[in-house]
Amino acid sequence: MKILIGAAALLFLASACKFNAAQNTTLPIYGNRTPVTNTVAGKTTTDTLYQTIPDFKTVNQYGDSISSKNLKGQIYVADFFFTTCPSICPVMAKNMLDVYNAYKNDKDVKIISYTIDPKHDSVNVLKKYADKLGVAGNTWWFLQGKKEEIYKLSESYLVRKPEEDAKQMFIHDGYFILIDKQKRIRGTYDGTVPDQVTHLIADIKTLKAESGQK
Amino acid sequence: MKIKVISVLCVLLAILIYSCQNEDDITFKRYYTTGSLVYQSHCQNCHGNDGLGLSALMPPLTDTAFLRKNKTSLACFIKYGLKDKILIVDKRSYDNDMPLTDLAPIEIAEVLTYVANSFGNNQGLITSQKVEADLAECK
Numbered sequence: 001m002k003i004l005i006g007a008a009a010l011l012f013l014a015s016a017c018k019f020n021a022a023q024n025t026t027l028p029i030y031g032n033r034t035p036v037t038n039t040v041a042g043k044t045t046t047d048t049l050y051q052t053i054p055d056f057k058t059v060n061q062y063g064d065s066i067s068s069k070n071l072k073g074q075i076y077v078a079d080f081f082f083t084t085c086p087s088i089c090p091v092m093a094k095n096m097l098d099v100y101n102a103y104k105n106d107k108d109v110k111i112i113s114y115t116i117d118p119k120h121d122s123v124n125v126l127k128k129y130a131d132k133l134g135v136a137g138n139t140w141w142f143l144q145g146k147k148e149e150i151y152k153l154s155e156s157y158l159v160r161k162p163e164e165d166a167k168q169m170f171i172h173d174g175y176f177i178l179i180d181k182q183k184r185i186r187g188t189y190d191g192t193v194p195d196q197v198t199h200l201i202a203d204i205k206t207l208k209a210e211s212g213q214k
Numbered sequence: 215m216k217i218k219v220i221s222v223l224c225v226l227l228a229i230l231i232y233s234c235q236n237e238d239d240i241t242f243k244r245y246y247t248t249g250s251l252v253y254q255s256h257c258q259n260c261h262g263n264d265g266l267g268l269s270a271l272m273p274p275l276t277d278t279a280f281l282r283k284n285k286t287s288l289a290c291f292i293k294y295g296l297k298d299k300i301l302i303v304d305k306r307s308y309d310n311d312m313p314l315t316d317l318a319p320i321e322i323a324e325v326l327t328y329v330a331n332s333f334g335n336n337q338g339l340i341t342s343q344k345v346e347a348d349l350a351e352c353k
Contacts, residue, residue: 084311086259086260086313087259088259090259090260090268090271090272091259093268093271094262094268097269129271131270132269132270132271132310133268133269133270133271134269134270
């Protein structure tokens with residue numbers, strides 16, 4: 001009898017652990033949230049509206065127009081960079097290559113890198129940069145848009161707006177941002193830290209599993 | 215008596231040689247250690263913590279033959295940067311720009327000593343005097 005109780009307790013414990021693990025498999029949702037109250041057929045319900053990435057218009061390294069439409073129903077990772085950046089961008093590119101190599105054959109996942117120096121980073125410059133980095137195909141797009149629009153867009157990704165310092169060098173954050181199929185922010189990672197990028201690679205898998213359920 | 219004097223002299227000579235070597239050793243270690251810090255803050259982001267570079271964008275620092283051949287130009291590369299130049303490193307061609315730095319000759323010597331003795335390279339001490347002499351000859 002005692003053994004039975006012990007076994008039952010153990011089983012309970014084990015399942016509790018498993019339950020906890022299952023909870024960890026959803027990622028948080030970041031950004032502002034607005035409650036919206038709806039009254040349908042006399043019943044009041046409150047929904048939460050999450051911050052989403054607004055529409056944007058850009059061109060990729062192949063000269064194709066890319067807007068939010070081209071990312072419909074996709075999980076993607078975004079960052080902000082410029083090709084001549086001497087400081088953190090080479091490290092970010094190196095780490096993003098790990099993400100690229102992990103998902104380059106996965107049609108559900110994309111990477112987009114917005115240039116914050118569109119004056120220098122033309123389509124040709126971006127194509128050459130991608131080639132040298134060893135990036136081909138349509139998994140990783142390097143996007144050029146209007147400078148003001150890109151700077152404004154960076155704020156929707158919760159990234160610090162880039163600044164220009166005295167040397168005409170751009171100062172900006174090295175964050176990688178994970179966006180889900182509903183255009184919501186599901187993770188931010190320091191793109192200069194390999195451990196955080198390893199997390200990102202794992203979180204993409206988690207996010208894929210989550211959207212597979214729906 | 216004679217033998218005693220000779221042996222004392224020998225011992226003295228040995229100590230002298232030993233301490234000289236030791237001083238070189240200490241200089242090397244000092245250059246190398248400070249050089250690794252300069253590398254981390256000024257070079258690692260592009261050339262990588264393992265000196266392997268980045269794809270076709272940033273060349274590796276593992277091509278010992280290249281480093282040896284360009285020994286007298288390395289200080290100039292670092293001080294004045296590399297612009298619009300094509301380099302063949304480890305059988306691949308690179309044409310990106312390397313930015314100039316405001317490192318002092320001693321710091322250039324330290325970081326070069328670090329690079330020339332890491333990542334599979336083993337080229338010994340590069341002194342501050344050597345760097346200054348090379349910098350005077352930059353094209």
